[in-house]
Amino acid sequence: MPARQKIIDDLLPKKFGWKGTVWVIVLLIFCVVGLVAYILQLSKGLVVTSMRDYASWGIYISNFVFFVAISLVGSLITAVLRLTNVHWSTPLTRIAEIIAVSAITFASIIIVVDMGRPERFYNLFTHGRLQSPIVWDVVVITTYFFISLLLLYLPLLADLNIMLQIKKRPGNLLNKLYSFLGSFWKNTPEQIKISNRSIQILSITIIPVAFAIHTVTSWLFATTYRPGWDSTNFGAYFIAGAFLVGSGAVLVAMYIFRRAYKLDKYITTDHFDRMGKIVVMLALVYLYFNVNEFLAPAFKMKKSEEGYLMGLFTGAYSRIFWFALSTAIFIPILILINKKGRRPFPAFIAGCLVVIGSWFKRYLIVTPTLLNPLLPMRDVPDSYRHYFPSWQEWAIAMGSLAGMMLIITIFARLLPIIPIQETIDEMEEHEKD
Amino acid sequence: MRKIKYIILTIGLILFLTEVSLSQVVKNKLILGLGYFNNNNQLQYLKANTKAKINGKFQQVADIHVSFYISSEDPGNLLGKAVTNEKGIANLFIPPSAKSVWNKSAKQSFLVVSEPTKEYDGVHSNFDLTKSRIQIDTLPDRKIAATFSEFRDSAWVAVKGVDMKVTVKRLGGDLNVSETPTYTTDSLGVVSADFKLDKLPGDSAGNLVIVAEVDDNDIYGNLKTERSVPWGKSSKYVSTFNQRSLFARRGWSPLWLEWMAYSIIVAVWGVLLFLFLQIRKMKKLGAGYKAGQSE
Numbered sequence: 001m002p003a004r005q006k007i008i009d010d011l012l013p014k015k016f017g018w019k020g021t022v023w024v025i026v027l028l029i030f031c032v033v034g035l036v037a038y039i040l041q042l043s044k045g046l047v048v049t050s051m052r053d054y055a056s057w058g059i060y061i062s063n064f065v066f067f068v069a070i071s072l073v074g075s076l077i078t079a080v081l082r083l084t085n086v087h088w089s090t091p092l093t094r095i096a097e098i099i100a101v102s103a104i105t106f107a108s109i110i111i112v113v114d115m116g117r118p119e120r121f122y123n124l125f126t127h128g129r130l131q132s133p134i135v136w137d138v139v140v141i142t143t144y145f146f147i148s149l150l151l152l153y154l155p156l157l158a159d160l161n162i163m164l165q166i167k168k169r170p171g172n173l174l175n176k177l178y179s180f181l182g183s184f185w186k187n188t189p190e191q192i193k194i195s196n197r198s199i200q201i202l203s204i205t206i207i208p209v210a211f212a213i214h215t216v217t218s219w220l221f222a223t224t225y226r227p228g229w230d231s232t233n234f235g236a237y238f239i240a241g242a243f244l245v246g247s248g249a250v251l252v253a254m255y256i257f258r259r260a261y262k263l264d265k266y267i268t269t270d271h272f273d274r275m276g277k278i279v280v281m282l283a284l285v286y287l288y289f290n291v292n293e294f295l296a297p298a299f300k301m302k303k304s305e306e307g308y309l310m311g312l313f314t315g316a317y318s319r320i321f322w323f324a325l326s327t328a329i330f331i332p333i334l335i336l337i338n339k340k341g342r343r344p345f346p347a348f349i350a351g352c353l354v355v356i357g358s359w360f361k362r363y364l365i366v367t368p369t370l371l372n373p374l375l376p377m378r379d380v381p382d383s384y385r386h387y388f389p390s391w392q393e394w395a396i397a398m399g400s401l402a403g404m405m406l407i408i409t410i411f412a413r414l415l416p417i418i419p420i421q422e423t424i425d426e427m428e429e430h431e432k433d
Numbered sequence: 434m435r436k437i438k439y440i441i442l443t444i445g446l447i448l449f450l451t452e453v454s455l456s457q458v459v460k461n462k463l464i465l466g467l468g469y470f471n472n473n474n475q476l477q478y479l480k481a482n483t484k485a486k487i488n489g490k491f492q493q494v495a496d497i498h499v500s501f502y503i504s505s506e507d508p509g510n511l512l513g514k515a516v517t518n519e520k521g522i523a524n525l526f527i528p529p530s531a532k533s534v535w536n537k538s539a540k541q542s543f544l545v546v547s548e549p550t551k552e553y554d555g556v557h558s559n560f561d562l563t564k565s566r567i568q569i570d571t572l573p574d575r576k577i578a579a580t581f582s583e584f585r586d587s588a589w590v591a592v593k594g595v596d597m598k599v600t601v602k603r604l605g606g607d608l609n610v611s612e613t614p615t616y617t618t619d620s621l622g623v624v625s626a627d628f629k630l631d632k633l634p635g636d637s638a639g640n641l642v643i644v645a646e647v648d649d650n651d652i653y654g655n656l657k658t659e660r661s662v663p664w665g666k667s668s669k670y671v672s673t674f675n676q677r678s679l680f681a682r683r684g685w686s687p688l689w690l691e692w693m694a695y696s697i698i699v700a701v702w703g704v705l706l707f708l709f710l711q712i713r714k715m716k717k718l719g720a721g722y723k724a725g726q727s728e
Contacts, residue, residue, distance in 0.1 A: 130686040130694055131679050143701055150708055157715075184719030191715045198711045205704050378519070 034399015037392040055387035060114040067107035073246025074100025075210035079203040097152040102407035158421035227308040228369035237289040248354025255348035276342030308372040328357025463553040469654030493521025567658040575628040579645035591622025599626040635665020
C-alpha cells in the first residue's frame with residue numbers, strides 16, 4: 001500500500017511553479033497576438049496575408065499538415081504498442097494521447113483560419129462533393145478527434161476515481177470537473193471489463209482511421225496535377241513523416257514533463273533509449289520515402305518538374321530543404337543511433353530537431369509546388385511570384401502552435417500525465433512475478 | 434618628389450578616362466520588322482516585331498513604343514501607336530480613317546518607327562505592299578481551288594508563281610489537306626488541292642474549315658482566306674453533365690464511391706456509438722453501485 005500511495009502522490013497533477021506560470025503567460029501572449037491577427041484578417045480579408053493567386057496555400061496549410069502529422073503519434077504509442085503488448089510505453093500513452101487531441105483540435109482550427117469566409121464553412125456539409133478529398137478530410141478529422149478523445153478519456157476514468165478519493169482535494173472547481181467526468185467510476189469488475197474491452201476496440205479502430213487521416217491529407221495534394229504533388233508515394237510518405245514528427249514530439253514532451261514534475265522514476269532513461277530507437281527507425285523509414293519521392297523524379301528531370309526540383313536542390317528553397325532534411329532526419333539519426341545519444345538530454349535535442357525540421361518540411365511540401373505551376377506565370381505582379389508570410393500569418397501560425405502547447409499544458413495541470421492506475425497495476429503485477 | 438608627381442598625374446589620368454568611358458553609355462542595336470496581315474480579305478492589320486542581341490543571343494524586346502504610318506512618316510498619315518509585348522510584338526489594326534489613302538493606289542507603303550529608349554536608339558522599318566486577295570472555292574470530288582490575284586489598274590488580275598498553303602483547321606492548328614505542303618499558282622492564279630482527309634472530325638453537322646494562305650510574301654505580305662465545307666465526320670457532343678462520375682457535380686458521385694464511403698462512415702461511427710453506449714452502461718453500473726460493496 002505505501003508503494004501505491006507513493007505512486008499516487010508522485011503522479012497527481014501539481015500546481016505550476018513560477019516557471020510553469022511564466023510558460024503559460026508566454027503561450028497566452030502568443031495566442032492573444034494570433035487572435036488579434038486573425039481578427040484583422042477577418043475584418044480586412046485574406047489580403048492581409050501574402051497568399052495570392054499562385055501561392056494560395058501558405059503556412060496555414062503547412063501548419064495544418066504539421067498538426068495532422070503530429071497527432072498520429074496517439075495511434076502509434078497508444079494503439080500499436082498497446083496491441084503488441086509492449087508495456088514499457090505505459091507511462092507515455094497519456095502524453096501521446098494529449099498531444100494527439102490538442103494537435104487535431106488545432107488542425108481543425110487552422111483549416112478554418114485559412115478560409116477567407118469562415119462563416120461559410122457549413123457549405124462544405126450542405127454543398128460538399130463526396131468526390132472531393134476535402135470532404136473526406138473533414139469527415140476523417142472529426143472521426144479521429146472523437147476516437148482520440150475517447151482513447152484519452154477511458155483510461156482516465158480509473159485515475160479520476162483515485163483523484164476523487166483523495167482527501168487533499170485540489171479545489172472545488174477541479175473537484176467538480178473530476179466528478180463530472182468520472183464520478184460514476186467505482187472500479188467494479190464489470191466496469192473494468194467494459195472499459196478494457198472498449199479501449200481494445202478503440203485501439204484497433206484508431207489505426208485505420210489514423211492511416212486514413214494522413215493519407216487523405218496527402219491526397220489533398222496528390223489528387224492535384226502539379227509538380228511535386230503528382231506522386232503515388234504521397235500517402236506512405238506522409239504517414240512515415242507523421243510517425244516521425246509525432247515520436248519526436250513525444251521525446252520532447254517526455255523530457256519536459258520528466259523535469260517539470262520530477263518523474264525520473266516513471267519516465268526513465270530506458271524510456272528515452274527505447275523511444276530514441278523508435279525515432280531512428282522511423283527517421284530511416286522516412287528517409288527511404290524521401291529518396292523515393294525525390295530520386296526518381298530527379299533522375300527523369302521532366303521539364304515540367306525541373307523548376308520545382310532544382311528550386312529544392314540548389315535553388316531558392318535549397319537552404320530550407322537541406323536544413324529540413326538535416327534537422328528532421330540526418331542529425332537526429334546521428335544523435336540517437338549512439339547509446340549515449342539516447343540519454344534524456346541528447347534525445348530531447350534530437351526530438352526538438354525532428355519537430356522543427358518537420359515543420360519546415362511541411363512548408364516545403366506546400367509552397368514551392370504552388371510557385372512552380374505547369375503553365376508559366378504571365379502578366380502577374382511580381383509579388384505573385386514569391387511567397388513570404390505576412391506578420392499576420394506568422395502571428396496566427398505561432399499562435400496556433402502556442403495554443404496546441406497551451407492545451408497540453410492545461411491537460412498536464414488538470415490530469416495525471418502518467419496513468420496512475422495502470423502504473424499501479426503494472427507494479428502489482430511485477431511484484432507478483 | 435618627381436615620382437610622386439608622376440604617380441598623381443597617372444592616377445588622375447586614369448580616373449579621368451574612367452569617368453569619360455563610363456559616361457558614354459553604349460546602346461544596343463534594335464532590330465525592327467514590319468508585316469502586313471489580311472484575314473478573309475477583310476481584317477487588315479500590321480505587326481511590328483522587335484529583337485536585339487542580349488547576352489550574346491537574339492531576344493525579343495518588350496515595352497518598345499512604336500508608331501505606324503501609311504505612305505510616309507507624316508503626322509497626317511499616322512495609323513496609330515502601340516507598345517511591344519513580352520514577345521516583342523505590337524499589333525495595329527488599320528483604322529477606317531485610312532480608307533481614303535488606302536484607296537488611292539494599288540500599291541501601298543507602311544512604316545513603323547520606334548521611339549528611342551535608354552537602351553535602344555529609335556529605328557524604323559517599312560513594308561511595300563501590292564494589294565492582293567485569295568478566293569477559295571470547292572470542286573467536285575473534294576477538290577479545293579484557291580485563286581490568287583493582285584489589284585492592278587483598277588481590276589483584280591490573276592498572279593502566277595505565288596506559293597500558297599492549303600490546310601484545314603484542326604485542334605487549334607493547321608493540318609495540310611494532302612501530302613503536298615505548298616502549292617504554286619498557275620497562269621490563272623489558281624492552285625488545286627485534293628482533300629484526302631476522309632475521317633476528320635468536324636462539328637455536329639460535319640463542317641470543317643479549309644484555309645488557303647500566303648505566308649510572309651515580300652510583295653503581298655500575309656494573306657489568309659477560310660471557307661467552311663461539309664467534308665468532316667459529324668461529331669455529336671454528348672453531355673456528361675447528368676452522369677455520375679468522379680468529376681461530376683454535387684450529388685452525382687459514382688454509386689460505388691457513395692456505397693464505399695457511407696459504409697466506412699457508418700461502420701466507424703457505429704463503433705463510436707457502441708462505445709458511447711458502453712460509457713452509458715458503465716455510468717448505470719456506477720449509479721447502481723452501493724457504498725461498501727466490494728470492488
